[in-house]
Amino acid sequence: MQDIDAISALIGQTPSSPAQTILITTHQNPDADAMGSSLGLAGYLRKKGHRVTVVTPTDYPQSLYWMSGNDEVVVFEEKIRASVSQMMAETDLIFCLDFSALDRIKDLGPMVRQSRARKVLIDHHLEPESFADAALWDPTAASTTELVFRLIVELGDKNLIDVPIAECLYAGLMTDTGSFRHSNTTGNVHRMAAELVDLKIDVSSIHRRIFDNVSLDKFRLLGYVLNEKLKVLPEYKFAYITLTDAELKQYRSKTGDTEGMVNYALSVDGVVMAAILIDRLDEIRISFRSIGNFSVRDLSSAHFNGGGHRNAAGGRSSLSLQETEQKLLSILPQYQQQLLATF
16 A cells, blocks of 8 residues: 555645644554654654644663654653543644554554544555554665655655755664664665765764664663573574563663563574563563564464464563463474474
């Protein structure tokens, strides 16, 4: 679904089009693609003369605070529910970025669904929920920032992409491709990256601010995880990590500190699937990664109320951490032949 014309009509593309009040939201625990696409789109829409607010359902890592527009982001908390509800009631248009279903934005989901505002979905995850009036959806896109870039170009406004907007878009593109090493790194990805670099963005600075901005507590947590919590099951080519709430508190874990840890498990020689199971008190959150043709999205969707991409997916469990771990281990025999055949 690529409703470029419908989106153009909704945001107004003529000089006489009236300014609109626009709200942009993204998934819980936003990553660089979520925040990069949201803040990049916000910067563009403000240049078009619109009044724009970015609202996130939860907080996000401090390594993303450098993005232009971050100071104006509204992070949802229960104590501001009334003001966010009022904001929803007064907005003309809601952009939903980097998620395919409203349950991915927690308490904001019912608010968005009930809002009278027109809704636009921009996303690259599979099986999008049908709630939007218009959508720019492409599961072959490497990132949502790639789709935002495509939208701006298709609308004839490439000249409005300045350095701050370009930095936001590049951050999402870089991280969702694993610094351009994942299989979703296409020619279009490199062409987009080249166009953004040509705007004189500081590529090394973006990389440093996202990846080389690690607290001592996070390093100590990572050391503990690799030394004590990483389990490898060669008979399934599978490695996984479990983390309790107590362990997270012991190492003073902050939002984003566990981001990317599952990739260490996947990097073990001979491993083709990895997972990290984290106790977040209200639920167990699971991140899956794989290589080759083994689909962690299918596994997560079938057993853990999850979804995502073939090689990167998430899931949830209402069981205890120990029960979730046992459930995961119990289903591995179903996938053993597939896992052993994957290289």
